[in-house]
Amino acid sequence: DARVTQTPRDKVTEMGQEVTMRCQPILGHNTVFWYRQTMMQGLELLAYFRNRAPLDDSGMPKDRFSAEMPDATLATLKIQPSEPRDSAVYFCASGFIGTNTGELFFGEGSRLTVL
């Protein structure tokens, strides 16, 4: 089965450290999304890409977060420096936009704990 793969599944780090989360979208999908999930805020859209080009990253704190898609098989989300308030589950999702299905396929998430 095709699936979105995220690494790491769990990450515990100390405040100030750099964190990089990786996502392998489903082959053939043209759109990749990064979401953050917390109990307080629910699901928040951080950034998304179409055909590897960033379309919207307005949900992302620009001073410490960056998102890239160096090739079609890899999307990255980097936090530098990390802070305790960044503790959350980060989800990557991919889809093929253009067929009007609207279905996104989510990875299992990367749980980040910043101490």
Add this chain to the structure above:
Amino acid sequence: GNSVTQMEGPVTLSEEAFLTINCTYTATGYPSLFWYVQYPGEGLQLLLKATKADDKGSNKGFEATYRKETTSFHLEKGSVQVSDSAVYFCALSERSNFGNEKLTFGTGTRLTIIP
């Protein structure tokens, strides 16, 4: 902008009870509407969808009807099972000339079914 408001949780029901989770939306155009489900420790997955007014989406015994006049997309199931325990997210997608764009999610409703 577009937004989704869904029923506050948590919701606890006995097995075989009738389920309704309310969802209303605000949109400037003609969105597609979705219900996603998140089982413990997993990412979200599409449960059902409806792309135009009066459409009914259905899957696994769940149903939801796109009601444009009340801007609602309530999720229902006639007889819930313990395996339905999960978090349910209502979502809409903005439509553009290029097909559906990003999804806007509600805050999620945690459902627990007790035997």
